[in-house]
Structures are given as structure tokens and as C-alpha cells.
Amino acid sequence: MPIFRYHMDNKNVKSQFPAMEEEVLNFWETNKIFAKSVDREAPKKDYVFYDGPPFATGTPHYGHIVASLMKDVVPRYFTMNGYRVERTWGWDCHGLPIENIVEKELGTKSKKDIEAMGVAKFNELCRSKVLGYAKDWEKTIKRLGRWVDFEHGYKTMDLDYMESVWWVFKQLWDKKLIYEGYRSMHICPRCETTLSQSEVAEGYKDIKDLSATVKFELVDEPGTFVLAWTTTPWTLIGNVALAVGEKIDYVLLSCHPREGGDPERYIMAKTRVGEIMKDKECEIVKEFKGSELVGKAYKPLFDYYSEDESLKNKENGWKIYGADFVTTEEGTGVVHIAPAFGEDDLELSKKYNLPFIQHIGMDGIIKPEATDFAGLSVKPIDDHTKTDVEIIKYLAHHNLLFDKAKYEHSYPHCWRCETPLLNYATSSWFVKVEDIKKSALSTAKKINWSPEHIKEGRFGQWLTGARDWSISRQRFWASVLPIWKCAKCGELEVFGAVADLEAKSGAKISDLHKHIVDEITFQCSKCDGQMKRVPDVLDTWFDSGSMPYAQKHYPFADKDKFDANFPAEFIAEGVDQTRAWFYYLHIIANGIFKKAAFKNVIVNGIVQAEDGKKMSKKLNNYPDPNEVLDHYGSDALRAYLLTSPVMQAENLNFSEKGVEEALRKNVMILWNVYKFYELYAPEVHKVHKVESYKVSSSNILDTWIVSKLNLLIKDVTEAMNNYNLPKAVRPITAFIDDLSTWYLRRSRDRFKNEGNDKTNALATMRFVLENLAKVMAPFMPFVAESLWQKVSGHNFASSEKSVHLESWPKAEKINEAVLSEMEMIRKIVEMALAKRDEAGIKIRQPLQQLAVNNYQVSDEYKGLITDELNVKEIICNKGDGDLTVKLDTAITPELAQEGLARDLVRAINGLRKNAGLTIADTVTVYISTTDNDIIKMVNDWKADIMKDTISAEIIVEETPVKVLIREDVKLNKQDVAIALTN
Numbered sequence: 001m002p003i004f005r006y007h008m009d010n011k012n013v014k015s016q017f018p019a020m021e022e023e024v025l026n027f028w029e030t031n032k033i034f035a036k037s038v039d040r041e042a043p044k045k046d047y048v049f050y051d052g053p054p055f056a057t058g059t060p061h062y063g064h065i066v067a068s069l070m071k072d073v074v075p076r077y078f079t080m081n082g083y084r085v086e087r088t089w090g091w092d093c094h095g096l097p098i099e100n101i102v103e104k105e106l107g108t109k110s111k112k113d114i115e116a117m118g119v120a121k122f123n124e125l126c127r128s129k130v131l132g133y134a135k136d137w138e139k140t141i142k143r144l145g146r147w148v149d150f151e152h153g154y155k156t157m158d159l160d161y162m163e164s165v166w167w168v169f170k171q172l173w174d175k176k177l178i179y180e181g182y183r184s185m186h187i188c189p190r191c192e193t194t195l196s197q198s199e200v201a202e203g204y205k206d207i208k209d210l211s212a213t214v215k216f217e218l219v220d221e222p223g224t225f226v227l228a229w230t231t232t233p234w235t236l237i238g239n240v241a242l243a244v245g246e247k248i249d250y251v252l253l254s255c256h257p258r259e260g261g262d263p264e265r266y267i268m269a270k271t272r273v274g275e276i277m278k279d280k281e282c283e284i285v286k287e288f289k290g291s292e293l294v295g296k297a298y299k300p301l302f303d304y305y306s307e308d309e310s311l312k313n314k315e316n317g318w319k320i321y322g323a324d325f326v327t328t329e330e331g332t333g334v335v336h337i338a339p340a341f342g343e344d345d346l347e348l349s350k351k352y353n354l355p356f357i358q359h360i361g362m363d364g365i366i367k368p369e370a371t372d373f374a375g376l377s378v379k380p381i382d383d384h385t386k387t388d389v390e391i392i393k394y395l396a397h398h399n400l401l402f403d404k405a406k407y408e409h410s411y412p413h414c415w416r417c418e419t420p421l422l423n424y425a426t427s428s429w430f431v432k433v434e435d436i437k438k439s440a441l442s443t444a445k446k447i448n449w450s451p452e453h454i455k456e457g458r459f460g461q462w463l464t465g466a467r468d469w470s471i472s473r474q475r476f477w478a479s480v481l482p483i484w485k486c487a488k489c490g491e492l493e494v495f496g497a498v499a500d501l502e503a504k505s506g507a508k509i510s511d512l513h514k515h516i517v518d519e520i521t522f523q524c525s526k527c528d529g530q531m532k533r534v535p536d537v538l539d540t541w542f543d544s545g546s547m548p549y550a551q552k553h554y555p556f557a558d559k560d561k562f563d564a565n566f567p568a569e570f571i572a573e574g575v576d577q578t579r580a581w582f583y584y585l586h587i588i589a590n591g592i593f594k595k596a597a598f599k600n601v602i603v604n605g606i607v608q609a610e611d612g613k614k615m616s617k618k619l620n621n622y623p624d625p626n627e628v629l630d631h632y633g634s635d636a637l638r639a640y641l642l643t644s645p646v647m648q649a650e651n652l653n654f655s656e657k658g659v660e661e662a663l664r665k666n667v668m669i670l671w672n673v674y675k676f677y678e679l680y681a682p683e684v685h686k687v688h689k690v691e692s693y694k695v696s697s698s699n700i701l702d703t704w705i706v707s708k709l710n711l712l713i714k715d716v717t718e719a720m721n722n723y724n725l726p727k728a729v730r731p732i733t734a735f736i737d738d739l740s741t742w743y744l745r746r747s748r749d750r751f752k753n754e755g756n757d758k759t760n761a762l763a764t765m766r767f768v769l770e771n772l773a774k775v776m777a778p779f780m781p782f783v784a785e786s787l788w789q790k791v792s793g794h795n796f797a798s799s800e801k802s803v804h805l806e807s808w809p810k811a812e813k814i815n816e817a818v819l820s821e822m823e824m825i826r827k828i829v830e831m832a833l834a835k836r837d838e839a840g841i842k843i844r845q846p847l848q849q850l851a852v853n854n855y856q857v858s859d860e861y862k863g864l865i866t867d868e869l870n871v872k873e874i875i876c877n878k879g880d881g882d883l884t885v886k887l888d889t890a891i892t893p894e895l896a897q898e899g900l901a902r903d904l905v906r907a908i909n910g911l912r913k914n915a916g917l918t919i920a921d922t923v924t925v926y927i928s929t930t931d932n933d934i935i936k937m938v939n940d941w942k943a944d945i946m947k948d949t950i951s952a953e954i955i956v957e958e959t960p961v962k963v964l965i966r967e968d969v970k971l972n973k974q975d976v977a978i979a980l981t982n
């Protein structure tokens with residue numbers, strides 16, 4: 001049973017706060033507070049925020065919640081600072097995530113199945129599934145308290161959006177930043193499509209493969225084998241050459257098999273002999289440089305292609321070539337070359353005009369020509385070494401295998417369907433990132449990252465190593481390449497607007513998806529051929545990276561506004577987007593405008609389960625976000641996440657206890673402070689349109705808490721201007737603790753008394769709570785709203801005002817002297833309390849004296865210490881040493897009696913509480929005892945006890961029959977019956 005169930009059922013945790021939050025949500029909705037915050041005059045104009053659109057193909061998880069929090073907190077903060085922050089929702093609609101869902105439902109096994117059913121039908125199914133979970137998203141995001149406009153949200157599948165994507169494409173095309181190339185790329189054989197560098201980087205996993213050391217027999221020296229090592233035996237059918245390092249030392253060996261028989265002759269790199277031949281007895285026959293091997297011919301391992309007369313460049317095949325990329329770190333120092341399945345291989349084959357054998361299709365299936373293996377999938381997802389085993393068996397059978405071994409390495413997998421990827425030479429369309437890089441690196445210097453290390457680290461490094469971006473995909477449901485090509489002369493035409501294509505083709509166009517635009521053809525302008533669209537679709541990241549332009553249909557609409565508001569002030573996403581959304585936004589913006597797309601960015605880490613494992617529905621190792629919101633409330637979850645390292649790109653192990661603690665430390669303690677204030681605040685503090693109290697008290701506690709408040713405002717403001725959310729929120733929690741455990745605790749009696757000091761305490765408290773509500777508003781918007789409405793004299797039923805429409809508070813004067821002195825006072829108290837603890841004397845027992853050594857406590861602070869420590873006097877001894885305290889722990893009869901009086905007060909107030917009495921109820925107290933100590937104590941301390949327990953009389957006699965409450969309490973080490981009557 002998961003741990004969280006235990007917590008959730010714990011009734012002590014259940015609070016009134018989630019219900020209060022629902023009330024606030026209702027208030028915001030009824031009074032359109034979010035719309036007001038955007039529509040009103042903004043003296044500082046627009047603050048532009050870009051939202052990365054999520055997929056609605058599943059319900060939102062904690063990663064989305066974390067991202068949503070950043071996207072809520074920062075806009076709220078800048079709104080209060082006088083900016084207009086528009087926030088429009090967007091949905092990512094295209095690409096493999098949605099295609100895979102539809103494929104699963106249809107049960108299709110391959111791309112051919114989709115082509116058989118028809119692209120139109122498939123795409124329309126995708127369209128119908130795109131917003132499957134949109135309502136769930138809206139519910140969770142709203143409950144979280146995030147303000148965002150769902151109603152006017154965009155979808156990447158809208159015609160307007162897709163037209164802007166075409167505009168982006170055309171911009172890059174016109175700048176000669178898009179080209180078609182034949183490259184060695186990673187493909188997913190199941191999805192049958194190429195992938196980009198970042199998609200490939202996403203899916204690396206450690207797997208066990210089989211490596212083979214293969215024997216290539218030299219044509220001129222029968223019985224002599226060149227040894228080459230490979231971790232992809234399936235590529236051996238495509239072998240057309242071997243590569244050696246011309247300067248590397250090689251050896252010819254004569255080896256004696258353990259089991260006897262003729263000696264074998266092998267050629268390999270000298271430094272690798274020890275490792276490869278460790279099981280054999282070998283002697284070196286000859287030593288030579290790799291250059292001597294160059295040009296030698298060897299026998300092909302297979303005859304499927306080598307016997308084919310039509311194979312181009314056949315005369316150059318199955319020979320040894322020199323190459324720079326050969327090393328002796330692994331293997332034999334000889335590299336097997338299959339130009340169709342490796343980048344170096346393809347480059348070498350271009351250089352030396354090698355034959356090209358692509359014995360598998362894009363689907364990863366071995367072609368019929370390779371008769372012994374035809375139809376096998378080379379890296380099947382269920383058993384990725386299955387075909388390699390077959391190849392190795394074949395080699396062994398034909399005496400072509402020297403050795404085989406298990407080999408563990410990091411191998412790329414499809415990020416959507418988890419199929420192992422293949423390195424595969426194919427043609428693709430590219431964005432020339434190499435040409436954009438100079439501008440991209442230079443504009444990246446101006447971006448402010450939170451945390452800062454991402455700038456030069458993860459992002460900077462990725463950018464430096466960036467290569468041309470493969471943007472074409474051989475799929476269906478996506479934006480499409482707006483390129484039309486003449487089948488006859490190869491003329492190309494690229495469209496950046498629907499109107500242009502309409503003018504050229506005469507067709508009326510209302511949708512730019514593949515199954516629609518593939519039907520549009522027109523005549524070539526150069527010949528009598530027909531122009532047809534290049535059938536590829538676009539990488540979905542091209543959609544997302546075009547978001548700044550496409551979300552508002554730029555440049556077809558709102559052109560001036562965009563021009564004035566580009567780039568964005570702020571974006572935020574998870575650390576995985578460093579190589580994805582952040583990167584593509586940056587590349588496209590630099591490609592078109594030579595500008596960065598954003599100025600400030602916060603990067604969040606990953607939320608894991610409490611045990612550090614990945615959150616998994618199957619393992620049920622984390623609490624449902626909606627249940628957490630319902631149970632603890634949004635502010636608790638927000639405070640928990642906002643103060644955690646997940647806001648600084650670190651991982652967080654989600655702990656429900658942490659949420660519970662955040663609820664207690666922030667919301668509950670604050671609310672208890674407010675409740676106390678409310679209890680003693682006269683009506684004047686609660687009615688409408690009372691101006692904020694100006695604090696003019698000279699009470700040291702008031703000066704201290706107001707200085708603390710100003711310090712808080714200063715700290716939070718600074719942290720927010722640096723986009724450091726944990727640094728902004730942590731001081732709030734600390735302030736609430738100070739407010740409750742020091743200011744209020746030491747001011748309790750001031751609130752209870754009448755007169756000027758009470759007025760000052762109330763005024764100060766109100767001032768503090770009102771401003772604290774403002775400071776908390778971006779982070780814990782619910783409790784901030786409830787608190788502000790109450791202390792500023794509004795209420796949800798009649799108010800149209802909101803703390804979120806208020807201005808961000810300004811830090812006023814901070815009295816540093818009071819802050820530092822108070823810190824010393826609290827330190828002294830802490831040390832003295834430790835002494836009390838050591839002596840085992842409870843705090844209710846008064847003591848005579850505390851000596852403070854080497855520090856002079858000012859007179860106005862002495863009362864704070866004596867009250868808090870329950871001592872009669874403080875003696876300060878001057879000196880230069882460290883601060884120390886000495887507590888006089890002797891209990892005189894007088895002190896003992898006073899302690900007993902305190903015990904009685906506590907006991908009576910306990911009864912009052914149990915009887916449900918309030919400060920408005922006065923009682924008569926009956927104490928049934930014959931203990932002389934108690935009787936004397938009651939006589940001596942009567943007036944004080946009556947005042948402290950709101951009693952009219954205290955009578956020592958048998959308790960009457962009719963009482964409000966009667967309990968036995970421990971007093972002076974015996975059971976004493978106490979009763980209250982009214």
C-alpha cells in the first residue's frame with residue numbers, strides 16, 4: 001500500500017484550507033479578476049511571456065504543475081509591478097505522440113498499414129483525438145490557481161498557426177538556410193522516419209548488445225585474415241570496405257589454437273594484440289604500418305551484392321582504405337565500413353567512390369536479396385539482438401567469426417515508441433544551423449538563465465555542438481513542408497502564405513495538413529512538368545519553435561504588436577527543453593531576425609517519486625496531483641514546490657509529508673496569527689474603506705516586525721528580479737515563523753490589554769498582514785487573497801477588489817540596529833531555554849535570575865527576555881569573551897508558589913477550552929482540595945488568576961452538582977477536581 005494513502009486518510013491533516021481556496025476561485029471567476037488584471041491600464045506596458053504548448057494526450061503530471069507554477073508566479077509578480085502580462089494557453093497538436101495513440105487504437109503495425117487505410121482517414125482520426133484530455137488539464141490548472149486564458153488559446157493544428165509556420169519556413173528558405181541533403185541519420189524503423197539530433201539525444205539507454213570480431217580473408221594471401229570488430233553485426237551484409245589508420249602499427253600474427261590444428265594468420269593493430277589474443281599463443285611474424293595494408297583486397301563475407309553486376313563502383317569495393325577516424329582504443333584497429341549505416345562510413349564512401357549497399361529498408365527489415373536473412377527485422381524491439389545472433393551463427397558456420405562477446409553500451413531509442421534506432425543513410429531536409437550558429441552563440445550571451453549554470457553548461461554546450469537540423473519527417477499528422485517540386489526538371493517552389501499557393505494553384509485552401517495539400521498540383525514554370533509537394537512533413541519542434549510568430553498569426557495579423565514585443569521577457573520549462581524548445585526557439589529567431597527569442601528563462605528539474613524512482617502509474621508510487629490539491633490545497637503544494645530545488649533545475653523526490661509541512665508552516669501558522677488578530681481587532685479594523693494603518697508605534701517589537709517586513713519585501717523583490725523562485729519564497733516562510741513565534745508570542749498581552757499599546761499592536765499587525773498578503777500573492781495566491789480581503793476590510797460577497805490587483809509593496813526603512821539587537825536577544829533566549837531544559841525545569845515555573853555575560857542588553861529589551869524565560873531579573877556582566885548565560889535554578893518557596901499559580905491558570909484555561917468558552921465568557925471556578933499549599937496559593941494569587949482565566953470568583957470548596965465542566969487535574973503532585981460554572 002502506497003504511503004500517501006496513509007497520510008491522506010489521516011484526519012488531522014485535513015484542513016479547512018482547500019474549501020477556502022474553492023471560495024477564492026469562485027470569487028476570481030465571478031469578478032473576472034484575471035481579465036481585469038490584464039485589461040486595466042499598465043503604466044509599465046507589456047511584459048511578454050511565451051508559453052510552451054503541452055500535448056493534451058494525457059492528464060497533467062507534476063512536471064506540468066511545476067512548469068505551470070513558474071508561469072503563474074512570474075506573471076503575477078510583474079502584473080503587481082505595473083505591467084500587462086497576457087497569458088494565452090496553447091495546445092501542441094502534431095507529431096508522433098498523437099499518431100502513436102491513434103496507431104495503438106487502430107492496432108496498426110507499420111507505416112504501410114496507415115498508407116493502406118488512407119492518410120486522410122488517419123489524419124482526421126488524429127485531429128479528433130488531439131484534445132482528448134483538454135478538459136482535465138483545464139480543471140487541474142485552474143485548481144492550481146494558475147491564471148491563463150484557455151478560451152482564446154491557440155492550437156498548432158489551426159490554419160492560422162500552420163500558415164505562420166509556413167511563413168517561418170519561407171523566411172529561412174529565402175535566407176538560404178534550408179537545404180536537402182543525403183546523410184547518415186538516426187531513423188526509427190517502426191515509425192519509419194528520420195529524427196533530429198535532440199530527439200535522438202532524448203532516448204539513450206544502456207543495453208546489452210553482441211559484438212563480433214570478424215575474419216576478412218585477403219584475396220592475395222589465402223589463409224590470412226584481417227580482423228575487424230563491430231557492435232552492429234547486422235550491418236556486415238552492407239560491408240564494402242575496411243579502414244585502417246595509415247600511421248598505426250599493425251602486425252601479422254601466427255597463432256596456435258588451444259585445441260590444436262594448423263596455425264592461423266591474423267592481421268590487427270599491434271597494441272590490441274594483448275586484449276584480443278589473450279586466449280591464444282601467438283607470435284609476431286611481421287610488423288608494419290597501416291599504409292602497407294591500403295589497397296589490399298579481401299573476400300566479401302556475403303555474395304548477395306558482390307555478385308551483382310549492376311552494383312555501381314563495384315571495382316572499388318572490398319578493399320582496405322586508410323582513414324583518420326580509426327583508433328586503437330577498442331576492437332582490432334580495423335574498422336568495418338558499411339556506408340549505408342554510419343556517418344564516417346558514408347563520408348569514406350563518398351571520398352573513394354565505394355559501392356553502396358543498403359540491405360535493409362527504412363522499416364528495418366532485411367531485403368529479399370539477402371536470401372539467408374530476408375524479412376528479418378535488424379533491431380526488433382522485443383529482442384534487439386535476435387538478428388545479430390543469426391548473423392553471428394552464419395559467420396561461425398562459414399569460418400568467418402573470430403570471436404563474439406556481450407557488449408554493454410548506451411544506445412539511442414525512439415523517444416516515443418522505444419524502438420532501437422538505426423543509423424541509416426537517407427535524404428532529409430535540413431535547417432543550416434551551422435550558418436546560424438555564430439549569431440545564435442552571440443545572442444545567447446544576453447539571455448539570463450535561472451539557474452545560471454545552464455547558460456554556459458547544458459545550453460551553451462549543446463549550442464556549441466549543434467549541427468544542421470533535420471526538419472523533415474516521413475510521417476502524416478503534422479505541419480508540412482511547403483515545398484513543391486517539378487517531377488520532370490526538379491524546379492522547386494516554396495510557399496510562405498496560403499494566398500500564394502491559392503493564386504498559383506487556383507485551389508481554395510482551408511487546411512494545410514498533408515492529406516489536403518498533397519492533392520494540390522500545378523504546372524511547372526520552367527517546363528511542362530507537374531509540380532507536386534515534397535511529401536515529407538515537418539518536425540513538430542518546428543511548430544513549437546515557431547510559436548512566438550504563429551500564436552498570433554504573425555505576420556498576417558497583429559504585426560505592430562509583435563514587432564514591439566519581440567523577444568519575450570520570460571519563458572519557463574523543464575531542463576529537458578534545453579535541447580528542445582529553448583534551443584529551437586533560439587535557432588529560428590536567430591535564423592530569421594538574428595535575435596534571441598527570450599531574455600529570461602527559468603529551468604525546472606524533474607519531479608520523481610519519493611523513493612527517487614520515476615513516477616509511475618503502474619507502480620502507484622506517488623499521490624495523484626488532483627487528490628493532493630483537494631486534500632492540502634494548492635497553496636501548500638505551491639509553497640512546497642516553489643521552495644524546492646526543482647525550481648533550480650535539480651531533481652526533487654516528491655514527498656507528501658513535505659506538502660503537509662508546507663501547509664502547516666505557511667498557511668496554517670499564518671491563519672492562526674490572523675485568527676488571533678481578528679479576536680482582538682475592534683470593528684474599526686474590519687470595516688470597509690479603512691485606510692491602511694500607518695505604523696507610528698515606538699514599541700520595540702513593532703519596530704522590529706515592520707523592519708522585518710521591509711527586509712522581506714526587499715529580499716523577495718531582489719530574488720524575483722533575478723528569477724530565483726526558491727530564494728523569493730523561503731524568506732516568506734521564515735517571516736511567518738518570526739511573526740508567529742516571536743512578534744505575536746511576545747505581544748499577546750499587549751493585545752489583551754486596553755489602551756495605546758493595544759492600538760499600536762493591532763495597527764502594526766494589520767499593516768504587517770496586509771503587506772504580507774501582497775508579498776505572498778504571486779506565490780500563495782489563495783491564502784493571500786483571503787487574508788487581504790479580511791484585513792483590508794473587504795469580503796468576497798461584496799468586494800470587486802483583489803490583492804492581485806494591488807501594487808507590489810515598496811520596502812521602506814529598515815532599522816538595522818533593532819534587527820541585530822533582536823537577533824542577539826533571541827539568541828540569549830535560546831541559550832537560556834537550553835539551560836532550563838538541562839535543569840529539567842518547565843517554563844511555567846518562574847526563576848529568579850538570568851545572568852548574561854559579555855553582552856549588555858538594553859533596558860527596553862530586558863522585558864522581552866524576562867517574559868519569555870519567566871525569570872524575575874537579568875544581570876548583565878561586561879566582558880570581552882563570547883556570549884554566555886547562567887540561569888539561577890534555585891526554586892524558593894515563593895517561586896514554587898508562583899509556579900503552582902501558573903499551573904492552576906493553565907489548568908483552568910484547559911477546562912475553558914474543553915468547554916468551548918470564548919473570551920466573552922466569564923466563569924466561577926471551584927477547586928476541591930484540602931492541600932494547604934494550594935489553598936494558600938489561591939489566596940495569595942487570586943487577582944492574577946482571575947484576570948488570566950477571565951473568572952469572576954475562585955472558590956475552594958466541594959464542586960457543585962450543576963457545572964459547565966468538571967475535570968480532575970494534576971496540581972502540586974496530586975489529583976484535584978476543578979469545575980467551572982457561569
Ligand SMILES: [Zn+2]
Pocket residue numbers: 188189190191192414415416417418419
Ligand atoms: Zn518510433
Ligand SMILES: [Zn+2]
Pocket residue numbers: 486487488489490491524525526527528529530
Ligand atoms: Zn519543371
